[in-house]
Amino acid sequence: MAPAVKKLRVGILGCGAIGSRIAKSVTQELKDYCQLAGFYDIAPDKMTKLAKALKKNDLKKRSLKELIQSCDIMVEAVSSPQTDQFVYQALSAGRHVLTMSVGRLIVAQDKIFRAAAKHHCHLLVPSGAIAGIDALKAASMEAIKKIVLTTRKPISGFTQNEYLEKKKVYLGTLKGETVLFDGPVKEAVKYFPQNINVAATLGFACGMPEKIRVRILTSPEYKINSHEIEVVGDCGRITTRTENVTCPDNPKTSWLAVLSAIKTLKDFCTGYRIGT
Ligand SMILES: NC(=O)c1ccc[n+]([C@@H]2O[C@H](COP(=O)([O-])OP(=O)(O)OC[C@H]3O[C@@H](n4cnc5c(N)ncnc54)[C@H](O)[C@@H]3O)[C@@H](O)[C@H]2O)c1
Structure with missing residues (x-):
């Protein structure tokens, strides 16, 4: 009860x-x-x-x-x-x-x-579509050497993205796995505001967004959203991977x-x- x-x-x-x-x-x-x-x-x-x-x-x-x-x-x-x-x-x-x-x-x-x-x-701030926020928060009480977030989403998750349109990335013509972005959190959230909230969540959780490298990939073969996190610091090494089904009402959002x-x-x- x-x-x-x-x-x-x-x-x-x-x-x-x-x-x-x-x-x-x-x-x-x-x-x-x-x-x-x-x-x-x-x-x-x-x-x-x-x-x-x-x-x-x-x-x-x-x-x-x-x-x-x-x-x-x-x-x-x-x-x-x-x-x-x-x-x-x-x-x-x-x-x-x-x-x-x-x-x-x-x-x-x-x-x-x-x-x-x-x-x-x-x-x-919910941990959202990723696992490992709990461990990252604890780890950030001491030194962190690197944090890498690798996000993979189906092509449907990137439609009407202005950054990709400006860069002349034609989603319909992509053949295999393609890196759409590789860079810092501030740029990732600016160019992919509806796709990469998890990068900002990681940044808030550890308090050192400048340590985070964000990689965003897509492929015609991808059917689900996935996020991999690698953290290396004084506490050791943490790796997590979530494979998420998409929200029925919005393919950009993970359930x-x-x-x-x-x-x-x-x-x-x-x-x-x-x-x-
Ligand atoms: N933190 C995470 O892990 C995570 C994961 C997925 C999505 N998100 C974010 O959550 C937010 C909502 O996602 P969603 O899938 O429900 O999106 P959605 O597009 O389905 O819904 C967004 C709603 O906001 C409304 N809206 C837009 N501007 C508004 C305004 N000025 N005032 C009032 N309403 C307004 C739209 O009409 C729409 O109904 C998005 O910003 C998305 O990027 C965060």
């Missing part, structure tokens, strides 16, 4: 693949721990679809401000270049934030961390990332957390 806890009010920003699934979880498997306060999306049809699926038309919000006012914790799951501002706005209003678009936060990380500290709010967010929210609501 679930423990008696004060139910946190959850607001969902972004009613796409991740936001909608988390909203459903809040009303189903997490209903003993939290309650859905509302949801908001810039695309009205996305909100309407979710409202119909949940049979909760009254929880549609008219603005981000209204959403923030209604909740204790805001779940950010938007694909917007303004994500850092949305997160900052929620923290500054004294709301906890669980954020998915981690790569978008790098530009404003100091401001965001300061807002969380000033307003005594938690900024939750494990959705589950990771739901579990992070559950742990926050119950007040206990295992790992690191």
Whole structure:
């Protein structure tokens, strides 16, 4: 039986693949721990679809401000270049934030961390589609020599990518395994904002993003998203590999990332957390 806890009010920003699934979880498997306060999306049809699926038309919000006012914790799951501002706005209003678009936060990380500290709010970053964040956090208490992230995704995960279009990489003509990117985290999240949040998560977890080398590969043969991490430091050597099925509603998103967010929210609501 679930423990008696004060139910946190959850607001969902972004009613796409991740936001909608988390909203459903809040009303189903997490209903003993939290309650859905509302949801908001810039695309009205996305909100309407979710409202119909949940049979909760009254929880549609008219603005981000209204959403923030209604909740204790805001779940950010938007694909917007303004994500850092949305997160900052929620923290500054004294709301906890669980954020998915981690790569978008790098530009404003100091401001965001300061807002969380000033307003005594938690900024939750789920480990997402990768394994090993727990070990990396512990390892980073001492010296780290190198961190390499190798991400492989099917071609469908890179459609409409401006960086690849500018570089004249024609996805449809690729024959075998192809390296799309090899470089630092800051560039990876800039050029692949919807593909490589895991690189930013690694950077936040170890606090030394400059040590991370990111490799992004694709191939017509790839059917799943996979992420390999290699960490070498004073603690020894850590290697992890996840092979993820993609989210049914968005091939750019790994299903494990959705589950990771739901579990992070559950742990926050119950007040206990295992790992690191
Ligand atoms: N941390 C991780 O491991 C991880 C893994 C996968 C995806 N993500 C990130 O999570 C985010 C959500 O992913 P998704 O698969 O649900 O994407 P999605 O495209 O399915 O949904 C995004 C939603 O955001 C909405 N939106 C865009 N701009 C908005 C704005 N200004 N205000 C309100 N709503 C807005 C869109 O209309 C859409 O409904 C993306 O940024 C994605 O890159 C993170």
